[in-house]
Every structure is written in C-alpha cells, then in structure tokens.
Amino acid sequence: MPKLEALLGRLAVTATDTQDESTRSPPHERALAHALGIAATDGCIPWAALEARRNGTAAADDTAAWGLVTLCHW
Numbered sequence: 001m002p003k004l005e006a007l008l009g010r011l012a013v014t015a016t017d018t019q020d021e022s023t024r025s026p027p028h029e030r031a032l033a034h035a036l037g038i039a040a041t042d043g044c045i046p047w048a049a050l051e052a053r054r055n056g057t058a059a060a061d062d063t064a065a066w067g068l069v070t071l072c073h074w
Contacts, residue, residue: 017030024043025033033045040046048068 017027019025019027019030019042025045029045029047033040036050038045038050046066048066051068052066
C-alpha cells in the first residue's frame with residue numbers, strides 16, 4: 001500500500017466530467033467518445049454507426065439509422 005499511496009500522491013486532477021443524474025450517457029462512454037474525437041449531444045453518441053463502419057457494413061456516406069444491442073443490454 002505505501003507504493004500505491006506514493007503513486008496516488010503524484011497524481012493531479014486535470015479535468016472533471018460531471019453530469020447530473022438525468023444524463024443518458026454514462027461517464028465511460030463520454031470518456032471514450034472524447035478520446036475518439038466524437039462530439040455528440042447527451043445520449044446520442046453514434047456507437048452503432050461507428051461499429052457498422054468499422055465492420056464494413058456501412059459506407060462512409062451512409063445515412064441509415066443503426067442500433068446496437070449487446071448482451072448487457074439484452
């Protein structure tokens with residue numbers, strides 16, 4: 001534990017991501033979207049369209065609506 005305490009002592013907060021309890025995008029999704037350079041409104045991060053494009057299912061100019069259901073959602 002002393003090494004962990006020393007490491008944590010060296011860390012500093014660089015940014016905060018605070019939302020109220022009614023947000024539709026969880027913190028991990030907002031952080032990933034920010035890291036990928038995706039700017040989207042609350043609850044509208046295009047994860048399904050991004051996955052479809054990565055799989056080659058959607059063309060780059062495709063304007064179709066996409067949905068993504070994982071086992072966690074199901």
